[in-house]
Amino acid sequence: MKTLRRIGGWLAPYKRSLALAFVLTAAAAVCNLPVPLLVQGLIDRVVTRNEWGLLPMYAVGLFAVFAAQSGLAWCNGLLIGRVGQGVVRDLRHALYERLQRLSLSYYDETPSGAILSRVMDDVGAIQVFVTSQTFTILTDLGTTLAIAGLLLYRDWRLAAVVLAVAPLFALNFRFFMKRIRATSTVIREKMDLIFGGLKAKLDGTIVIRAYAREPDEIADFATQLDDAHTPRVRDSNLGAAFANISGAIGGVGTAVVFAMGAYEVLEGRLTAGGAVSTAALAAMVFGPVARLADLAYVFEQAAASVDRLGEILDREVDVPEPEPAEARRLPGPDGRARGGVVFDRVGFGYVVGEPVVWDVRLDVKPGMKVALVGPTGCGKSTLVNLLMRFYDPTWGQIRLDGVPVDRIPTGDLRRQIGVVLQDPVVFRLSLADNIRYGAPDATDAQVEAAARAALVHGFAVALPEGYDTLVGEGGFKLSQGERQRLAIARAVCSDPALVILDEATSSLDTASEALIQAALANLLRDRTAIIIAHRLSTIVDADLIVVMDGGLIVQMGSHAQLLADRSGLYRRLCARQFGDPGPPPTHAQARPAFPPRALL
Numbered sequence: 396m397k398t399l400r401r402i403g404g405w406l407a408p409y410k411r412s413l414a415l416a417f418v419l420t421a422a423a424a425v426c427n428l429p430v431p432l433l434v435q436g437l438i439d440r441v442v443t444r445n446e447w448g449l450l451p452m453y454a455v456g457l458f459a460v461f462a463a464q465s466g467l468a469w470c471n472g473l474l475i476g477r478v479g480q481g482v483v484r485d486l487r488h489a490l491y492e493r494l495q496r497l498s499l500s501y502y503d504e505t506p507s508g509a510i511l512s513r514v515m516d517d518v519g520a521i522q523v524f525v526t527s528q529t530f531t532i533l534t535d536l537g538t539t540l541a542i543a544g545l546l547l548y549r550d551w552r553l554a555a556v557v558l559a560v561a562p563l564f565a566l567n568f569r570f571f572m573k574r575i576r577a578t579s580t581v582i583r584e585k586m587d588l589i590f591g592g593l594k595a596k597l598d599g600t601i602v603i604r605a606y607a608r609e610p611d612e613i614a615d616f617a618t619q620l621d622d623a624h625t626p627r628v629r630d631s632n633l634g635a636a637f638a639n640i641s642g643a644i645g646g647v648g649t650a651v652v653f654a655m656g657a658y659e660v661l662e663g664r665l666t667a668g669g670a671v672s673t674a675a676l677a678a679m680v681f682g683p684v685a686r687l688a689d690l691a692y693v694f695e696q697a698a699a700s701v702d703r704l705g706e707i708l709d710r711e712v713d714v715p716e717p718e719p720a721e722a723r724r725l726p727g728p729d730g731r732a733r734g735g736v737v738f739d740r741v742g743f744g745y746v747v748g749e750p751v752v753w754d755v756r757l758d759v760k761p762g763m764k765v766a767l768v769g770p771t772g773c774g775k776s777t778l779v780n781l782l783m784r785f786y787d788p789t790w791g792q793i794r795l796d797g798v799p800v801d802r803i804p805t806g807d808l809r810r811q812i813g814v815v816l817q818d819p820v821v822f823r824l825s826l827a828d829n830i831r832y833g834a835p836d837a838t839d840a841q842v843e844a845a846a847r848a849a850l851v852h853g854f855a856v857a858l859p860e861g862y863d864t865l866v867g868e869g870g871f872k873l874s875q876g877e878r879q880r881l882a883i884a885r886a887v888c889s890d891p892a893l894v895i896l897d898e899a900t901s902s903l904d905t906a907s908e909a910l911i912q913a914a915l916a917n918l919l920r921d922r923t924a925i926i927i928a929h930r931l932s933t934i935v936d937a938d939l940i941v942v943m944d945g946g947l948i949v950q951m952g953s954h955a956q957l958l959a960d961r962s963g964l965y966r967r968l969c970a971r972q973f974g975d976p977g978p979p980p981t982h983a984q985a986r987p988a989f990p991p992r993a994l995l
């Protein structure tokens with residue numbers, strides 16, 4: 396029922412087209428009714444009584460009925476086709492909108508290929524259902540009732556035979572429906588795996604080639620396809636068995652009606668034409684029921700997809716927008732941040748009960764350059780994720796210019812922050828549109844100014860079509876250094892109050908590195924910066940260096956202050972990077988008792 400209600404909701408915007416389609420199918424169904432009567436007249440009057448003069452009338456009558464049915468079915472097909480395409484477009488749009496709003500935790504647990512499979516494959520299954528004979532069936536059922544009444548009126552014995560067959564259809568339905576839905580769910584899950592694997596492997600093509608693993612990958616993919624093949628075959632077997640058994644039940648019913656009709660003719664209670672037309676009427680009752688079987692098969696397949704799409708559409712957002720009454724503006728002019736950030740006893744775990752940062756207390760004044768350092772996995776990126784509100788802290792509070800970040804609409808918050816990631820993302824857009832991605836209204840002059848500040852202008856003008864050159868996947872290939880400067884230009888263009896910089900770990904050649912450092916200096920000027928530092932050489936001048944270990948802040952201070960602590964982790968990290976072995980590392984400090992584990 397929930398499935399039908401949901402599909403009904405998707406169809407609601409098309410009520411007018413659907414009403415028209417309904418009228419057309421009803422008209423086509425009404426056209427069925429004269430057929431047995433025309434056939435009866437043809438047999439009883441033209442064939443039996445040799446009234447040849449009536450032949451053209453019956454022939455033209457039958458032709459007119461069939462022509463009208465074809466015309467109506469054609470118009471109906473056009474209408475329903477448009478509705479089906481419309482539903483697919485709306486549904487993909489709604490899914491994409493939802494996907495854009497869902498918290499990152501959804502992406503943590505769902506491979507992107509599985510998301511693709513839902514947006515493409517599952518929506519396709521719903522389209523098939525909508526464009527199947529869904530609406531014909533409603534009028535079919537009406538026709539069935541009307542014909543059953545007509546049969547009852549003409550000959551109750553024959554009508555009783557028709558009604559006696561109905562429970563067989565019901566049994567057939569019951570047996571197959573559950574099985575078909577279960578198999579469809581298994582197929583969709585297998586498709587998730589296939590799409591998920593395919594996406595990952597396509598993204599990693601270069602690694603596959605580099606390790607010459609193509610034959611293994613081909614074999615792996617074949618295994619995955621085989622895995623999905625078995626339930627797919629089972630699904631089509633079930634569908635075929637279901638439809639054919641329905642058809643056979645209808646056939647048996649019609650045959651019995653024919654036999655009974657013949658008996659009635661021999662007994663003199665019915666004319667030959669009457670027997671044929673009654674059998675035709677009986678077939679017209681069984682036809683829609685068999686079609687209903689086809690539709691039920693498609694419906695069960697679509698229902699599995701509706702449930703899966705519901706998982707996306709109904710999923711609660713973990714990072715909710717503030718209620719309008721609670722939302723607060725940042726105190727700066729035009730709602731712009733000044734760039735002061737406070738982490739107030741913040742703790743967080745991606746998985747409930749498994750915190751990865753603990754009791755973080757940090758006060759970043761506007762304009763400060765703060766470096767986060769520490770061994771891999773110590774929680775540096777997590778702090779940044781929390782500041783961006785990709786996740787909400789499990790406990791504690793983060794404030795931007797004194798305003799709790801969960802009170803700031805996420806769009807307003809994130810517009811204050813420019814992000815430059817380790818592995819810069821370049822979209823398949825022109826270079827200019829890539830630069831203005833965070834500030835879509837930026838003029839060409841602003842884009843060029845940002846490009847100059849990030850030292851992108853030099854290579855931009857040398858590209859085949861300058862700033863209009865298509866870059867990203869399938870476009871002009873930029874070098875790693877160029878991509879990093881492009882990411883810096885993107886951040887400059889959005890003119891953020893605060894910059895988050897995840898330093899690239901891979902070392903570039905000295906010239907490239909120098910260009911990036913110069914571009915960064917322009918980006919960071921007069922802005923607050925939080926730098927996730929992997930190479931300590933780049934942050935020795937930071938106003939504050941925050942050393943983390945095991946999710947805790949274990950040291951804070953300037954480079955000189957931290958270095959002076961001979962037993963501190965920072966000194967050991969420096970020793971590791973700059974060559975001096977230093978004292979052996981100790982484990983992260985014992986975790987504080989706050990908050991009690993029960994709270995997590």
Ligand SMILES: Nc1ncnc2c1ncn2[C@@H]1O[C@H](COP(=O)(O)OP(=O)(O)OP(=O)(O)O)[C@@H](O)[C@H]1O
Pocket residue numbers: 503745746751769770771772773774775776777778
């Ligand atoms: N999306 C996630 N889901 C579950 N656990 C995660 C997720 N992201 C990070 N973690 C875990 O949280 C811990 C902290 O990770 P984080 O990325 O913050 O460390 P980091 O200090 O930035 O590491 P690196 O320097 O290697 O980038 C790690 O144990 C990591 O495995």
